[in-house]
Amino acid sequence: MSLGLFLWLAGCGAPAESGGACDRDPPLSYTNFGQGFMGRHCAGCHSSLLPEDHRNGAPLGIDLDTLEGVQKWAERVRVRTVPTDGGMPPGGGPTEQERAMVSEWLDCSLLVEEAP
Ligand code: HEC
Numbered sequence: 001m002s003l004g005l006f007l008w009l010a011g012c013g014a015p016a017e018s019g020g021a022c023d024r025d026p027p028l029s030y031t032n033f034g035q036g037f038m039g040r041h042c043a044g045c046h047s048s049l050l051p052e053d054h055r056n057g058a059p060l061g062i063d064l065d066t067l068e069g070v071q072k073w074a075e076r077v078r079v080r081t082v083p084t085d086g087g088m089p090p091g092g093g094p095t096e097q098e099r100a101m102v103s104e105w106l107d108c109s110l111l112v113e114e115a116p
Pocket of ligand 1: 038042043046056057058059081087088089
């Protein structure tokens, strides 16, 4: 089973029980949410433009400054960002509402988005 199908089944397949997940119109997208969120909270360390000594320890290659980068690392972004104790960003910052929006974006649209 593809990851996209799995997420669809796990996330969007049960909107009734989950209180209407994935019914936002228009859905959250890289353009209307993700780019700003990642830019504010993640890309200061995780950017393809940053050399190793400007990343504050963020591993080389884990770059979240493009849609493709976030798609590639989607499951790690979820684990490290959605729970308040996930550890990213290391200094905290995102509100609970923003973390919930990251979860919604990942569940509902990230993996089927195409670069604008
Ligand atoms: C101040 C710099 C900094 C910021 C900002 C930051 N990170 Fe990190 N990130 C790190 C460091 C250092 C590591 C390596 C240590 C670790 O994994 O905790 C890391 C590792 C990671 C990893 C790889 C490890 C794993 O668990 O797979 C992911 C994915 C990640 N960060 C996601 C994010 C996301 C998403 C954000 C924004 C919500 C973010 N980071 C913001 C510094 C940062």
